[in-house]
Amino acid sequence: MKESAILQCDDVTVEFDGFKAVQGMSLKLLKGELRFLIGPNGAGKTTMLDVICGKVRPTAGRVTFGGKVDITRKKEHQIAELGIGRKFQAPSIFPSMSVMENLEIAMRQKRTVFATLFAKMLDEDRDRIGHQLTMIGLQEKSGWRAGGLSHGEKQWLEIGMMLLQEPEILLLDEPVAGMTDKETDKTGELLHEIARKRSVVVVEHDMEFVRNFASKVTVMHEGKLLKEGSMDEVQSDDRVAEVYLGKRRDADVSRSTA
Ligand SMILES: Nc1ncnc2c1ncn2[C@@H]1O[C@H](COP(=O)(O)OP(=O)(O)OP(=O)(O)O)[C@@H](O)[C@H]1O
Numbered sequence: 584m585k586e587s588a589i590l591q592c593d594d595v596t597v598e599f600d601g602f603k604a605v606q607g608m609s610l611k612l613l614k615g616e617l618r619f620l621i622g623p624n625g626a627g628k629t630t631m632l633d634v635i636c637g638k639v640r641p642t643a644g645r646v647t648f649g650g651k652v653d654i655t656r657k658k659e660h661q662i663a664e665l666g667i668g669r670k671f672q673a674p675s676i677f678p679s680m681s682v683m684e685n686l687e688i689a690m691r692q693k694r695t696v697f698a699t700l701f702a703k704m705l706d707e708d709r710d711r712i713g714h715q716l717t718m719i720g721l722q723e724k725s726g727w728r729a730g731g732l733s734h735g736e737k738q739w740l741e742i743g744m745m746l747l748q749e750p751e752i753l754l755l756d757e758p759v760a761g762m763t764d765k766e767t768d769k770t771g772e773l774l775h776e777i778a779r780k781r782s783v784v785v786v787e788h789d790m791e792f793v794r795n796f797a798s799k800v801t802v803m804h805e806g807k808l809l810k811e812g813s814m815d816e817v818q819s820d821d822r823v824a825e826v827y828l829g830k831r832r833d834a835d836v837s838r839s840t841a
Pocket residue numbers: 599602603604622623624625626627628629630631
């Protein structure tokens with residue numbers, strides 16, 4: 584199962600008023616893969632996530648989901664229904680509701696209209712929410728008002744809410760920005776756990792985080808694929824050093840400075 588591509592981007596180009604933010608970018612994501620997408624500011628990383636979730640339509644190229652569906656002509660909500668979930672930097676939780684209520688709302692959104700007619704919490708639903716609470720480490724805080732959680736906990740809650748919708752692919756934009764070191768490490772572990780069942784693409788600037796948790800890294804530069812491989816391979820690549828590490832081979836990018 585691990586070998587089949589859940590997502591394949593071929594030769595994707597995105598133009599904004601004649602400016603090519605992405606130029607012929609290709610990316611193949613396998614089932615159960617955790618992929619980090621890195622690169623200097625303006626490299627086109629966020630635009631690639633926007634293309635995958637349908638927020639931005641590419642000028643050229645193809646994005647294939649699950650080996651057969653071309654999603655480049657689909658609308659955002661159709662892509663979400665197919666199983667591609669996008670989390671933006673700012674958490675979109677309901678702050679005045681409890682952690683549990685937030686998860687219940689996310690759970691209900693997954694239901695079909697038919698199922699909502701019988702919308703009482705099934706034991707199975709409770710089990711799934713319970714499992715999710717444990718996974719995001721908020722089981723002790725299920726009764727807390729979501730607005731009272733720490734920044735990291737809010738991010739985990741939102742990830743938990745997204746997981747209840749059972750996406751096959753999760754797209755995350757700088758998930759550890761603003762987190763403490765401890766929260767950052769917990770998030771890395773959480774992403775690995777998620778990737779046991781789903782595929783995850785993470786756009787990230789925090790190089791220490793990437794080094795600690797990435798197995799495969801894709802480096803973009805000026806809208807193009809620059810290098811793909813393990814963090815070691817990427818770090819020892821001269822072109823990456825040149826564009827990304829500020830032309831100093833021995834340079835080491837410290838937390839939040841990329
Ligand atoms: N809606 C838009 N209109 C015009 N130009 C845009 C738009 N969105 C992005 N761009 C430009 O496209 C390029 C790529 O932007 P993008 O946000 O994808 O880069 P990025 O790699 O995510 O950068 P960062 O790490 O700074 O977030 C940048 O030069 C940006 O200014």
